[in-house]
Amino acid sequence: MKISYHSPHEPNCSICKKQCRFYDSLREHLIGPLPKAECAKQFSERGCSLCLKVFPTAQQLNNHRAACQSLPPLPAISGLRPSLVNKRNQAEKEQILEESSNKSNISGIAMDCEMVGGGRDGSLDLCARVCLVDEEEKVIFHCYVRPPIPITDYRYDVSGIKPEHLMGGMPLKQVQEKIQQILYNGEAIWRIRLKGGKAKVLVGHDLDHDLQCLGLEYPTHLIRDTAKYIPLLKSNKTSNSLNYLTQSFLGYKIQNGTHDPYEDCVAAMRIYKKMRNEDHSLSATEFVPENGVYSRMRQKELEKMSPEALLQISQSDFYCWCMDSR
Incomplete structure (x- = not known):
């Protein structure tokens, strides 16, 4: 039997149970230019525009919206003067790093970098600022980075970085060491790779680009990239911007200006x-194929099953992030 790539892990309409590959496809199905009439009607009355779920009553929807709607975070580092960011007491920096490494309850770290331009025409991306945040939205590490080659374009309109910001910036080599210390819980990298040591889950948007500019590598199975997660892609399989995803799933705008x-x-x-x-419901273990192939005895049983039952045992071709909480 051919494996179906529709699974309970993929978005589905709460009304007609239609399976969709992407959240954008489900959004078009419910509130797009040509939605399904019955689904659109019920969704307009009892549907959440952020998580795209439909609730039995309007009262339940109102109670749900308070938890589903997010408020923009208060500025945590943008208001600091460069001198305060770069010349913070070294003992305090080391204490923050040590505490972050010892917190076993922190399983995810979000990272973002701001780039400036290098090279003759300023088109070469150089990391000039990096920030790491834990699951409680607390800053674990933040600094300005001194690029290894001269900067030819500060890209101030987007990056917000000026020459004086980088006067006390940390060398790139030292930044690499600090980030690795946080992500690998202070353990040696060879222990993580060869002996199965514990490392953090790294969260971000377009992390390949950030890691490349930092000169770092990280295990693929520990990366959670919102620019590559299949349900978050556009219907044409290209990535959405972080601004669009934030507005669509969290209900507020980011990146207004710098x-x-x-x-x-x-x-x-x-x-x-x-x-x-x-x-999401997990697939029934008794129907998991060996090496991707169902036995002949199982095929006869599968042919007698309803489409709804088959959906519960079909396999997804991507790793669903709900598995991180199991």
Whole structure:
């Protein structure tokens, strides 16, 4: 039997139970230009525009909205003067790093970088600012970064970075060491890779680009990227912007003017936690195929099953973030 790539882990309409590959497809099904009439009618009366779920009564919807709607985070680092950010007491910095490494209850770390331009035409991305936030939206690490080559374009309109910000910036090599210390819980990298040590889940948007600019590598199975998570993609399989995802799933706008790395970290972490908290049913273990192939005896049983029952045992071709909470 051919494995179906529709599974309980994928978005579905609460009214007609239609399975969708992406949340954007489900949104078009409910409130798009040509929605399904009956679904659109019920959704307009009892549906949440953020999580796209339909509730039995309007009262339940009102109670749900208070928890589903998020408020923009208060500025945590943007208001600090560069001198305060870069010249903070070194003992205090080390204490923050030590506490973050010892907190076993923190399983996820969100990271965001701001780039400036290098090279003759300023098109080369150089990391000039980095921020790490835990699941409680507290800043674990934040600093300005001194790039290894000269900067030719500060991209102030987007980055908000000026030359004076980088006067006391931390060297890139030292930033790499600090970030690895946080993500690997202070353990040696070889222990993580060879002996199965514990490392943090890294959350963010377009993390491949951030890691490349930082000169870092991180295990793929520990990366949760909102730009690559299949249900969050556009219907044409390209990534949505973090601003769009924040407005669609959290209900507020970000990146108004210059980008704030703390604000971006919090948005990515909130989206990740929202996807992680989805309650999806697991596939029935007795029907899991060996090496991707169902036995002939099982095929006869499967042919007699209803489409609804088959859906419960079909397999997804992506790792659902709800598995992180199990």
